[in-house]
Amino acid sequence: MSTxxxxxxxxxxxxxxxxxxxxxxxxxxxGFGVRITAKGRKSFFVMTRLHGRRTxxxxxxxxxLSLAEAREAARQALQAADAGxxxxxxxxxxxxxxETALEEFEARHLSKLKPSSVRSVKGxxxxxxxxxxxxxxLDTIRRGEIQALLDDIADEGKxxxxxxxxxxxxxFFNWSVKRGLLEVSPCAGIEAPAxxxxxxxxxxxxxxxxxxxxxxTLSPVASxxxxxxxxxxxxxxxxxxxxxxxxxxxxxTIPADNMKGSRAHTVxxxxxxxxxxxxxxxxxxxxxxxxxxxxxxxxxxxKLKAQLDRACEIFDWRxxxxxxxxxxxxARLGFPRLxxxxxxxxxxxxxxxxxxxxxxxxxxxxxxxxWAAEIEAAVTGQASPxxxxxxxx
Numbered sequence: 600m601s602t603x604x605x606x607x608x609x610x611x612x613x614x615x616x617x618x619x620x621x622x623x624x625x626x627x628x629x630g631f632g633v634r635i636t637a638k639g640r641k642s643f644f645v646m647t648r649l650h651g652r653r654t655x656x657x658x659x660x661x662x663x664l665s666l667a668e669a670r671e672a673a674r675q676a677l678q679a680a681d682a683g684x685x686x687x688x689x690x691x692x693x694x695x696x697x698e699t700a701l702e703e704f705e706a707r708h709l710s711k712l713k714p715s716s717v718r719s720v721k722g723x724x725x726x727x728x729x730x731x732x733x734x735x736x737l738d739t740i741r742r743g744e745i746q747a748l749l750d751d752i753a754d755e756g757k758x759x760x761x762x763x764x765x766x767x768x769x770x771f772f773n774w775s776v777k778r779g780l781l782e783v784s785p786c787a788g789i790e791a792p793a794x795x796x797x798x799x800x801x802x803x804x805x806x807x808x809x810x811x812x813x814x815x816t817l818s819p820v821a822s823x824x825x826x827x828x829x830x831x832x833x834x835x836x837x838x839x840x841x842x843x844x845x846x847x848x849x850x851x852t853i854p855a856d857n858m859k860g861s862r863a864h865t866v867x868x869x870x871x872x873x874x875x876x877x878x879x880x881x882x883x884x885x886x887x888x889x890x891x892x893x894x895x896x897x898x899x900x901x902k903l904k905a906q907l908d909r910a911c912e913i914f915d916w917r918x919x920x921x922x923x924x925x926x927x928x929x930a931r932l933g934f935p936r937l938x939x940x941x942x943x944x945x946x947x948x949x950x951x952x953x954x955x956x957x958x959x960x961x962x963x964x965x966x967x968x969x970w971a972a973e974i975e976a977a978v979t980g981q982a983s984p985x986x987x988x989x990x991x992x
Contacts, residue, residue, distance in 0.1 A: 601621065601622070603625075603626055610666060620635060628674065631644075631670060643659055643669035645658060649684075656676050656686050695780050696737075701725065703778075719763070727764070738781065761791075762793055769789075773786075798920070800916060802920060802924045811829075817906060817907070820889055823878070827841075830871055830974065831967070834944075837853050841888040843888055849867060850867050852866075864944040866967075932973065937959075938963060941963055
């Protein structure tokens with residue numbers, strides 16, 4: 600075993616070996632060394648002691664990993680071992696760049712999420728977060744720096760965006776900890792920048808009638824899209840990605856990968872919804888229901904909402920409020936909470952999630968047909984024909 604100060608000059612030297620390999624231990628940092636093979640491959644390593652056992656950690660290959668980077672990685676590993684942590688985690692964090700970790704996060708975690716969630720998380724992590732910490736390794740990103748990023752966003756008047764950023768960054772770092780890339784998440788202890796009040800806005804039947812009329816100012820595709828949102832109470836992303844092949848015998852089946860609970864969801868469509876869909880043309884033989892070109896699903900929701908706002912006087916509302924509107928009025932009609940939950944596709948938990956597999960399609964159909972009749976009455980100005988009140992349970 601040779602001990603001498605490892606320098607770039609030493610590493611650049613052409614070593615002619617009589618043996619298969621040699622190891623040179625650094626005189627400046629005990630435990631740190633480099634292995635040189637007869638073929639000229641130079642690999643940095645560090646020897647640590649964890650819980651009384653010696654642990655050898657390979658740090659990387661020169662010159663891909665510079666001497667300065669290798670020495671710093673060795674210090675991190677030694678400090679981790681002294682603190683009782685596995686030095687291999689410190690090594691992973693000290694050599695894993697943020698861009699690399701994000702790519703793996705996308706491949707191993709985001710790929711399992713529904714497309715709308717992927718777009719939301721990527722928009723934040725690959726946006727200001729990556730811009731702020733680009734070219735950094737995971738272990739160098741500190742809690743205070745993340746807090747400063749959140750403060751900057753909140754100071755711009757985007758408190759909700761700051762909350763979403765924290766949620767996405769925390770999810771990424773928690774995943775990094777589980778993968779052994781970090782020992783502790785730098786998000787630990789950070790509180791949400793702003794308190795978000797749960798919305799309770801829903802449209803009255805009079806407002807819904809106004810909205811229905813305002814839909815006449817939209818394109819046929821956009822008009823049908825908004826009306827199906829109102830009639831079915833489903834999420835915007837699910838409706839936007841609706842396909843004709845998903846509708847069989849009047850029942851729309853939303854695939855599991857487009858549902859929050861990762862379980863397929865059935866929506867018995869009332870005659871009103873089927874009539875709306877039947878009047879939509881098929882574009883270029885596309886399976887997509889809501890599309891302008893047959894290739895992409897409908898989008899541009901902010902512009903759509905702005906156009907509706909110009910056409911009617913409904914204040915402080917969002918497209919997502921149509922989901923709450925359906926649930927609220929179906930409850931008013933006397934249908935039980937469980938039926939409403941099943942219509943909205945809320946995720947069940949505990950024993951209910953495991954054992955309660957009844958589709959509730961019959962119950963959902965009755966409720967949605969009564970709700971469609973209520974809409975029809977509001978739009979036409981006639982009395983609602985729905986006079987069957989369900990017992991709540």
